[in-house]
Amino acid sequence: GQNIDQPTEMTATEGAIVQINCTYQTSGFNGLFWYQQHAGEAPTFLSYNVLDGLEEKGRFSSFLSRSKGYSYLLLKELQMKDSASYLCAVRDSSSNTGKLIFGQGTTLQVKP
Amino acid sequence: DTGVSQNPRHKITKRGQNVTFRCDPISEHNRLYWYRQTLGQGPEFLTYFQNEAQLEKSRLLSDRFSAERPKGSFSTLEIQRTEQGDSAMYLCASSPTSGMWMNEQFFGPGTRLTVL
Numbered sequence: 001g002q003n004i005d006q007p008t009e010m011t012a013t014e015g016a017i018v019q020i021n022c023t024y025q026t027s028g029f030n031g032l033f034w035y036q037q038h039a040g041e042a043p044t045f046l047s048y049n050v051l052d053g054l055e056e057k058g059r060f061s062s063f064l065s066r067s068k069g070y071s072y073l074l075l076k077e078l079q080m081k082d083s084a085s086y087l088c089a090v091r092d093s094s095s096n097t098g099k100l101i102f103g104q105g106t107t108l109q110v111k112p
Numbered sequence: 113d114t115g116v117s118q119n120p121r122h123k124i125t126k127r128g129q130n131v132t133f134r135c136d137p138i139s140e141h142n143r144l145y146w147y148r149q150t151l152g153q154g155p156e157f158l159t160y161f162q163n164e165a166q167l168e169k170s171r172l173l174s175d176r177f178s179a180e181r182p183k184g185s186f187s188t189l190e191i192q193r194t195e196q197g198d199s200a201m202y203l204c205a206s207s208p209t210s211g212m213w214m215n216e217q218f219f220g221p222g223t224r225l226t227v228l
Contacts, residue, residue: 004154031215042116042203042219043155050215087154097168098207099145100217102154 002026004103006088011109012078020073020106022088030093033100034062034073037085046073046086075108083110114138116220118204124226125194132190133223137206144187145217146179147203148172155203161187162209194227201225 003025012018024032031050035043049055049064049071061074075082085107089100117136125131137144142163147155158177160168163184173179176194181187191198201224205217 033216035219042221044219045216048215089154095168097145097160097162098143098217099157099160099168100147100155101157104152105154 002090002092002101004088004090004101006086006103006106008104009107009109011111012075014078014080014110014112016078017074017076018078018108020075020086020088020108022071022073022103024069024071024088024090024103026090026092026101028093029066029090030098031091032062032064032071033089033091034060034071035087035089037087037105039085043087078110080110080112083108116204116206116218118202118220118223120223121221122224122226124228126228127196128193130190130192131194131225132188133202133225135187135189135204135206135220137185137187137204138218139185140208141206141218142184142209143207143217144181145205145207146187146189147205149201149203149222150199158189158202191225194225196227199225199227 006022034046037043047062059076085105087105088103144161146158149155161181176192179189201222203222204220207217
């Protein structure tokens, strides 16, 4: 079966660091994605990991461990505008379509 | 054109009516996806097109749902005899099959459907 778990909600303080975890069990794996989604808007791409390790992009970093079925998204120097839902998604390799299997999303609230 | 567009942005309909949504992907993106997202959940895959060919359909896509991409450019998603459970945000995404962006799906703003 396909299962992607991430916390439902998190709260953090402006200027702080927050880590959003994601664990997955899927029948096939061809990369893990993180998307940001503000309320009522489309998901926007943040990061992509296909090999183990850390990918850094500005204030955002994403880590992957394929053996553990685990990823995290790290957000540094939090800003109020980072309040959004963060979606973890696995690209399914069992078909050649590249379709994404999403977790339920983590709603992050950044407080002053 | 710098992104995926979807029309309409909002649709309110009565149960039993038919609705059709349109997606215009980024030009030259061969891959096109439809997803459905309900409140508090992540998007769920519905169907996939490569050019004009519909190559995969989810079991979520009942026989009331049909999608087309007649010329390999824009796509339509039709829902017949809508039910209240169809109320959701319908998202379209596109992706190239080669180049630096091939690993990214670009999402449109979505069509929010409310079935009364």
